[in-house]
Amino acid sequence: xxxTPHELAEDFPEHVEKISDLxxxxxxxxxxxxxxxxxxxxxxxxxxxxxPTSDAHLVxxxxxxxxxxxxxxxxxxxx
Numbered sequence: 001x002x003x004t005p006h007e008l009a010e011d012f013p014e015h016v017e018k019i020s021d022l023x024x025x026x027x028x029x030x031x032x033x034x035x036x037x038x039x040x041x042x043x044x045x046x047x048x049x050x051x052p053t054s055d056a057h058l059v060x061x062x063x064x065x066x067x068x069x070x071x072x073x074x075x076x077x078x079x
Contacts, residue, residue, distance in 0.1 A: 006040050006065070008033065008072065015076045022075060029075050036068040 009016050022029040043061050045051040053061075 005044070006069075008036065008069075011069070012073070012076060018076055019072075026075075029072070032068055032072050032075075036065065036072060039065045039068065 008019060012019065019033065023033055024030075039061055042051070043058065043065060046053045046058050046061070
């Protein structure tokens with residue numbers, strides 16, 4: 001199995017414990033993380049031609065992944 005880029009633990013290594021804690025205590029956060037992992041897998045499968053898709057759909061998926069990551073980061077670094 002090939003390496004899937006953009007895993008949250010790799011992108012936010014300083015927040016791994018907080019991600020785990022929030023997943024257990026906050027259902028909305030858990031849903032964001034689950035949605036992120038799902039779309040990240042879909043993107044990886046498209047990029048490796050396991051499940052090819054159109055360029056437009058791939059761009060849309062990448063934008064959605066970024067929006068989810070921004071929301072997750074907002075939870076991890078409250079202002």
